[in-house]
Amino acid sequence: MIIANRLTDGLVVFYKGDGGWTVDIADGLVITDEAEQDGLIEAARADEDRCVVVDPNLIDVALDGGSPRPTAIREAIRAFGPTI
Amino acid sequence: MYRYDEFDHKLVAERVEQFDRQVKRRLNGELTEDQFKPLRLMNGLYLQLHAYMLRVNVPYGTLSSGQMRRFADIARKYDRGFGHFTTRQNIQYNWIKLEDAPQILRDLADVEVTAIQSSGNCVRNITSDQYAGRAKDELVDPRKFCELLRQYSVLHPEFSYLPRKFKIAVTGSPNDRAAVAVHDIGLRMHENDAGEIGFEVLVGGGLGRTPYIGHTIRAWIEPEHILSYVEAILRVYNIHGRRDNIHKARIKIIVNQMGIEKYRELVEAEWQRVKDGPLAVPDEEIERIERYFAPPRYETLEDETDSLAEKRAAHRAFDRWIRINTAEHKVPGYVIVNVPLKVLGKPPGDIDADTMDAVADLADRYTFGEIRINHRQNLAFVDVRQQDLFELWQALDALGLARPVLDSISDMICCPGLDYCALANARSIPIADDISRRFVDVDELADVGELKINISGCMNACGHHHVGHIGILGVDKRGEEFFQLTLGGSSDQHASLGDRLGPGLPQDEVPEAIAAIVGRYKSLRTDGERFLDTYRRVGIEPFKEVVYGGDERKAVA
Amino acid sequence: MKALIRHGELADDPYAAPADDESLPPTGAVLVSLARWQSDREALLKRADPLGVRLKSDESPELIADDIGRLSLVALEFPKFRDGRAYSYARILRERYGFDGEIRAVGDVLMEQVHFMLRTGFDAFELESEDPLGQFEIAKAEYSVWYQPTGDGRRTALQLRHSNRG
Numbered sequence: 001m002i003i004a005n006r007l008t009d010g011l012v013v014f015y016k017g018d019g020g021w022t023v024d025i026a027d028g029l030v031i032t033d034e035a036e037q038d039g040l041i042e043a044a045r046a047d048e049d050r051c052v053v054v055d056p057n058l059i060d061v062a063l064d065g066g067s068p069r070p071t072a073i074r075e076a077i078r079a080f081g082p083t084i
Numbered sequence: 085m086y087r088y089d090e091f092d093h094k095l096v097a098e099r100v101e102q103f104d105r106q107v108k109r110r111l112n113g114e115l116t117e118d119q120f121k122p123l124r125l126m127n128g129l130y131l132q133l134h135a136y137m138l139r140v141n142v143p144y145g146t147l148s149s150g151q152m153r154r155f156a157d158i159a160r161k162y163d164r165g166f167g168h169f170t171t172r173q174n175i176q177y178n179w180i181k182l183e184d185a186p187q188i189l190r191d192l193a194d195v196e197v198t199a200i201q202s203s204g205n206c207v208r209n210i211t212s213d214q215y216a217g218r219a220k221d222e223l224v225d226p227r228k229f230c231e232l233l234r235q236y237s238v239l240h241p242e243f244s245y246l247p248r249k250f251k252i253a254v255t256g257s258p259n260d261r262a263a264v265a266v267h268d269i270g271l272r273m274h275e276n277d278a279g280e281i282g283f284e285v286l287v288g289g290g291l292g293r294t295p296y297i298g299h300t301i302r303a304w305i306e307p308e309h310i311l312s313y314v315e316a317i318l319r320v321y322n323i324h325g326r327r328d329n330i331h332k333a334r335i336k337i338i339v340n341q342m343g344i345e346k347y348r349e350l351v352e353a354e355w356q357r358v359k360d361g362p363l364a365v366p367d368e369e370i371e372r373i374e375r376y377f378a379p380p381r382y383e384t385l386e387d388e389t390d391s392l393a394e395k396r397a398a399h400r401a402f403d404r405w406i407r408i409n410t411a412e413h414k415v416p417g418y419v420i421v422n423v424p425l426k427v428l429g430k431p432p433g434d435i436d437a438d439t440m441d442a443v444a445d446l447a448d449r450y451t452f453g454e455i456r457i458n459h460r461q462n463l464a465f466v467d468v469r470q471q472d473l474f475e476l477w478q479a480l481d482a483l484g485l486a487r488p489v490l491d492s493i494s495d496m497i498c499c500p501g502l503d504y505c506a507l508a509n510a511r512s513i514p515i516a517d518d519i520s521r522r523f524v525d526v527d528e529l530a531d532v533g534e535l536k537i538n539i540s541g542c543m544n545a546c547g548h549h550h551v552g553h554i555g556i557l558g559v560d561k562r563g564e565e566f567f568q569l570t571l572g573g574s575s576d577q578h579a580s581l582g583d584r585l586g587p588g589l590p591q592d593e594v595p596e597a598i599a600a601i602v603g604r605y606k607s608l609r610t611d612g613e614r615f616l617d618t619y620r621r622v623g624i625e626p627f628k629e630v631v632y633g634g635d636e637r638k639a640v641a
Numbered sequence: 642m643k644a645l646i647r648h649g650e651l652a653d654d655p656y657a658a659p660a661d662d663e664s665l666p667p668t669g670a671v672l673v674s675l676a677r678w679q680s681d682r683e684a685l686l687k688r689a690d691p692l693g694v695r696l697k698s699d700e701s702p703e704l705i706a707d708d709i710g711r712l713s714l715v716a717l718e719f720p721k722f723r724d725g726r727a728y729s730y731a732r733i734l735r736e737r738y739g740f741d742g743e744i745r746a747v748g749d750v751l752m753e754q755v756h757f758m759l760r761t762g763f764d765a766f767e768l769e770s771e772d773p774l775g776q777f778e779i780a781k782a783e784y785s786v787w788y789q790p791t792g793d794g795r796r797t798a799l800q801l802r803h804s805n806r807g
Binding site: 241323366 | 698701722723724725726728729730732737751753754756757758760761779783784785786787788789790791797798799800801802803
């Protein structure tokens with residue numbers, strides 16, 4: 001998936017693929033085809049230039065009962081909030 | 085406390101409007117993130133894991149009740165209802181919107197508070213002894229000089245783009261509660277034989293990736309020269325400090341690379357050129373500032389009245405709270421009351437908006453409306469009448485803020501860690517939580533006594549782990565969190581860096597390791613010996629043994 | 642566009658600035674690197690027209706201290722706007738050496754820095770901007786209160802406080 005922070009409020013957002021972003025990881029696009037990856041990250045970076053998001057990055061996710069969950073602790077905390 | 089005059093107000097207002105323009109230029113694309121980042125940081129605004137974080141200065145840890153109420157308002161209006169006090173006597177909000185930031189700064193400016201230079205590669209908030217002006221052991225009240233340094237450092241035209249951040253701390257007590265030896269510049273105030281006051285100047289202390297205890301660069305400097313001497317230190321640093329590697333850019337690196345003798349030589353040469361210039365501080369400015377720190381209207385009272393003794397005898401918990409959470413005041417009949425922000429189940433230093441308001445009310449009622457913040461993320465009421473102690477204790481207890489835990493295992497320093505911070509490698513708050521749940525019994529805490537545990541979620545050491553009696557450092561090892569323990573650190577007047585105990589432990593083994601270390605200490609200590617003293621006497625081996633069973637079999641990280 | 646602002650106005654640059662491997666124009670003002678200044682110093686000093694030296698951020702003005710009186714321009718380079726060494730260099734030039742020629746900020750110069758530059762002794766700026774003069778005017782007026790004395794002679798808050806009281 002592609003994760004970023006929204007410029008205006010800093011909230012964590014996920015790329016939806018059609019040019020939009022969502023705060024809900026479940027609504028984000030899970031990229032399964034590596035061939036699409038480069039084009040999507042490029043599109044996401046264009047949104048950085050357009051002052052929509054900051055620092056878009058690809059992260060690994062696993063599908064947990066159909067919903068995506070970042071595999072790295074850090075990104076999981078970004079997606080779901082502080083653990084305590 | 086200090087109050088702004090027309091000049092201070094004007095400057096802060098101009099700063100806010102400048103930042104407002106910068107935010108607009110960022111939102112409309114005139115500024116890239118790369119250009120905007122240093123500008124927002126110099127206004128205290130970070131982009132963290134979940135949102136923007138705003139760090140607000142509490143200059144030298146002194147706050148009015150009105151300012152505390154404004155902190156509460158901001159927490160409610162612009163954040164999620166709470167704030168977090170930091171190891172640099174500041175408060176942080178975790179869920180700030182960039183669009184709101186200029187208005188928040190306006191709201192703060194109304195009560196004479198700023199976020200100017202709470203981050204960035206510039207001189208940060210000047211920190212000091214939370215008991216400044218009140219402690220019985222104090223030699224010189226450092227606050228007027230803190231304020232002088234605050235003004236000197238704000239929007240310094242030459243030193244706003246230093247190689248790296250720059251932290252100055254001041255103490256006027258021989259018992260250093262401000263950790264001056266681990267600051268870029270540490271100032272120790274005292275009197276000389278002639279009864280004049282002055283500063284010992286330390287330079288090059290710091291924690292982070294490469295911790296150092298500061299060196300004395302000058303044993304004595306008169307107050308009129310303090311600004312010119314600081315300027316000379318900063319100029320040499322600005323020119324010679326390393327800019328090729330962010331991890332080697334702090335002043336401690338260049339001081340230790342060139343040696344303190346050479347650094348001193350450069351500073352002295354520069355100081356000779358500037359010392360008699362316009363930075364010489366006129367007496368009337370020191371007197372002007374000093375007037376703001378005049379003592380409040382104390383009543384003529386006596387220490388330890390019979391009624392207090394009676395109450396102490398009748399209420400064991402009250403007596404214990406007095407013994408542990410209060411400190412001696414220089415005025416008879418008064419006492420300093422510490423309010424540890426170490427509430428079970430909450431991150432150390434966190435406080436919600438309603439509690440902020442309640443604390444502000446108590447400050448108005450019992451302590452001339454002033455609140456102090458210390459670098460261990462606690463609050464203090466510094467002017468409480470001893471005859472009010474019982475009432476105040478009950479009121480604090482009702483807020484859950486009367487746990488007798490000051491300087492105990494439960495009184496941990498803890499950075500926000502990976503739960504909030506974009507730099508962190510591991511979570512620190514859950515570790516603090518685990519440890520505080522392992523040591524809930526106040527009898528046990530009192531029996532163990534002073535044992536300062538400092539927890540950082542990464543090498544940057546915001547949780548001061550190197551100078552904890554027990555330090556805990558979170559590290560990431562192939563995507564998993566491990567925690568390295570150090571023993572024997574201290575940030576007081578006998579500052580020392582902790583020694584690494586051994587390989588990192590997984591989270592669930594940390595509380596037991598702490599318990600094992602505490603158990604070993606109890607079996608080794610002599611009468612009245614603190615953990616730190618026992619450690620310094622017996623060394624690391626006995627503790628290694630109880631944690632690793634002699635074979636360091638847990639050598640996983 | 643990149644524009645030069647000198648003494649508060651848009652200006653054409655009177656200095657030719659040939660690269661180190663290009664030959665100097667026979668006459669006219671020139672701005673050269675420190676390396677060229679050090680290797681061609683004798684020849685440069687023989688010229689009748691204004692001379693300027695451009696210092697990189699790791700080149701201290703101490704290296705040209707002996708020749709300050711012969712220079713009309715010192716250009717101080719900001720390789721990145723975050724590199725703040727040149728603020729100290731500008732003050733050293735003005736306040737230690739008494740240099741009264743032009744001090745020009747070149748390289749990565751942002752309008753947010755212009756105010757600090759003015760205070761430390763810069764009086765010329767290479768600004769990359771759509772509206773360099775407009776930005777310069779805003780930056781110049783951003784502050785009216787200063788805490789620190791520098792060689793620019795502006796009165797600090799401290800000085801005003803005590804002069805107000807007589």
